[in-house]
Amino acid sequence: MDDRIARLGLKFAFIGVGNMGGALARAALRGVPGDCVGLAGRTEEKTRALAEELGCHAGSAAGIAKWGTFLFLGVKPQVMPELLADIAPQLAERQDRFVLVTMAAGLTIARIQELAGGEYPVIRIMPNIPASVGEGMILYTCGQGVTEDEEQVFLEAMAGAGRFSALPEHLMDAGSAVSGCGPAFADLFLEALADGGVACGLPRAQALELAAQMLLGSARLALKSGQHPGSLKDAVCSPGGTTIQGVRTLEAAGFRSAVMEAVIAAYEKTLELR
Numbered sequence: 024m025d026d027r028i029a030r031l032g033l034k035f036a037f038i039g040v041g042n043m044g045g046a047l048a049r050a051a052l053r054g055v056p057g058d059c060v061g062l063a064g065r066t067e068e069k070t071r072a073l074a075e076e077l078g079c080h081a082g083s084a085a086g087i088a089k090w091g092t093f094l095f096l097g098v099k100p101q102v103m104p105e106l107l108a109d110i111a112p113q114l115a116e117r118q119d120r121f122v123l124v125t126m127a128a129g130l131t132i133a134r135i136q137e138l139a140g141g142e143y144p145v146i147r148i149m150p151n152i153p154a155s156v157g158e159g160m161i162l163y164t165c166g167q168g169v170t171e172d173e174e175q176v177f178l179e180a181m182a183g184a185g186r187f188s189a190l191p192e193h194l195m196d197a198g199s200a201v202s203g204c205g206p207a208f209a210d211l212f213l214e215a216l217a218d219g220g221v222a223c224g225l226p227r228a229q230a231l232e233l234a235a236q237m238l239l240g241s242a243r244l245a246l247k248s249g250q251h252p253g254s255l256k257d258a259v260c261s262p263g264g265t266t267i268q269g270v271r272t273l274e275a276a277g278f279r280s281a282v283m284e285a286v287i288a289a290y291e292k293t294l295e296l297r
Contacts, residue, residue: 036091044097046155053183129296144168159185200290
């Protein structure tokens with residue numbers, strides 16, 4: 024992939040390199056040469072330090088906007104209008120082909136085009152923070168102006184972020200409530216599992232290791248086996264055993280209902296961002 028990117032002269036520009044933008048930039052550099060990656064952030068000093076660490080370029084938002092083939096807009100939804108207003112002149116001046124890649128929750132492709140001042144090709148993505156370690160779940164949808172070749176190059180170049188799943192745009196917000204917000208819910212569960220282990224006498228570091236590896240393994244088993252999670256749960260619950268008593272306690276506390284309500288609450292908040 025490195026050779027193809029360099030041969031085609033493709034550039035991957037990240038405007039906004041906070042937690043999510045920085046994670047995706049790191050992911051890109053697993054398959055894209057450093058010379059083909061550029062960063063622009065709110066704080067010049069921090070951006071340059073990150074660029075030096077990763078071995079890529081740093082510049083201003085305006086400069087990066089004129090340079091990148093794939094322009095990742097890594098700012099929060101409420102900041103997007105300001106960013107696109109700032110770089111709209113540079114986008115309008117360009118005579119070459121480029122694709123905007125937005126990760127702002129609640130903002131549609133049409134809205135991004137409106138804010139950018141042109142019907143530019145747009146890929147809308149909803150990533151999550153595990154992309155920083157190559158285990159992300161990235162939802163994406165391509166606007167009508169994106170070619171099949173551009174979609175394929177994008178997917179190949181960003182493969183280091185994790186698993187990609189195409190969704191119709193009207194389902195992106197629902198998907199993000201699960202995979203985008205889900206890491207926070209999973210981290211709460213992970214912390215609670217470890218706390219339970221500590222309450223039972225385990226050293227905290229070991230309790231956290233046991234809980235984290237258990238979650239990782241359970242998730243991989245679900246993906247690789249294709250079995251319904253209810254079946255996987257049943258396989259662990261022996262009649263009259265210890266696990267079913269734990270499951271009974273979670274059910275009594277409304278565990279599944281609480282998780283469902285958390286996803287719905289996150290989804291409804293995303294709709295407000297429109």
